[in-house]
Amino acid sequence: MTASKFHSSQPLHSKNPCGGMPSKFRNTIPSEHFPAEKDRYVLYVNAVCPWAHRAVIALALKGLGDVIQVVEVDARDPIHGWYFSGHRGPESDPIYGVRWLKELYLKANPSYTGRITIPVLWDKQRGTIVNNESADIIRIFISAFDQLLPPERREANKGPAALIPDHLQSEIDKLNSWVYDTVNNGVYKIGFATSQAAYDEHITRLFHSLDRLENHLSEQGQHPYLFGQHITEADIRLYTTLIRFDVAYYALFKCNIKMIRMDYPRLHAWLRRLYWDEGPETAGGAFKKSTQFEVIKRGYASVTVGNGVVPAGPLPHIMPL
Ligand SMILES: N[C@@H](CCC(=O)N[C@@H](CS)C(=O)NCC(=O)O)C(=O)O
Secondary structure: OOHHHOOOOOOOOOOOOOOOOOOOOEOOOOOOOOOOOOOOEEEEEOOOOHHHHHHHHHHHHHOOOOOOEEEEOOEEEOOOEEEOOOOOOOOOOOOOOOOEHHHHHHHHOOOOOOOOOOOEEEEOOOOEEEEOOHHHHHHHHHHOOHHHOOHHHOHHHOHHHOOOOHHHHHHHHHHHHHHHHHHHOHHHHHHOOOOHHHHHHHHHHHHHHHHHHHHHOOOOOOOOEOOEOOOOHHHHHHHHHHOOHHHHHHHHOOOOOOOHHHHOHHHHHHHHHHHHOOOHHHOOOHHHHHOOHHHHHHHHHHHHOOOOOOOOOOOOOOOOO
16 A cells, blocks of 8 residues: 555644544453454554553563564654554564555554554454553553463462552552653643643643652652562553653753753662663563664654754763662
8 A cells, every 4th residue: 555545534643643642442351352362462563652662561571472463663654654664663564564554543443533553452363453552551461461371470479569469559540640641641741832831831740740759769668669669560651751751852842851860869760770670570671672762862853853853962871770
């Protein structure tokens, strides 16, 4: 299919291509149509995108690499959206041979007119999208495939080391909710603000939340990770925004009142611990292996100012421990 075949009723290129807009496919696994099976599902991702990055980390922490195939959609056209370019990922979809992610969305729903976003969790058997909301996809990965994993990797057997321990569920949900609004999505509200008033409002809320997170990490039972001795879902969700903060959001989204490395010692220590750890807590480096600074910087440089010129700093991208 060529680009000219697309006649979408609305442009795919939104002004804010990574803002956390609601997703349209919200099925879960296991369910009547979508059982938990090996070699059935595919996760489409891109290395720039923090929402896809969350899903990649959850998948790696769970050790689901043999159960779910991951495919990188490495390029995005301003008019027609995501496509397989062959530069970093495959030059066409390895399942159907198509070039544009939109073709998969239309296969799932021929009358689909919404945004063509990643991540996408795809079902090869039914030939459709299971879910395209990263928050749901993480939850699916956390427990849906556990029966296919060795007992020690199952969420129910991990006690305090679970990604969402029972006794922390409501605390994790609460933190996720304000972090989503003011930090994960907050940086996009700032970067794409079209009025000074909106920028001022959202940057105030962002730095209030970062201050709050810095305090949170000083409290008993809330370090070295957000909820104590083990990584939880909340760490995954905050990480993918904060690892982009100094290298992308600070300069390119004008989130520049403070820097993580200069102004938030506890968040900085938390971030470096997650990034540099290559032991069992991170399943051998799930955070570091999935973080590609050069790709992230290039991606944000073209999304925001539009000319693709990448800022040199800050260097190093992440400070040593
Ligand atoms: N709520 C979605 C948001 C996903 C999202 O906005 N993805 C961006 C990339 S970072 C995207 O695909 N944007 C393309 C577009 O809007 O055209 C999620 O968390 O999965």
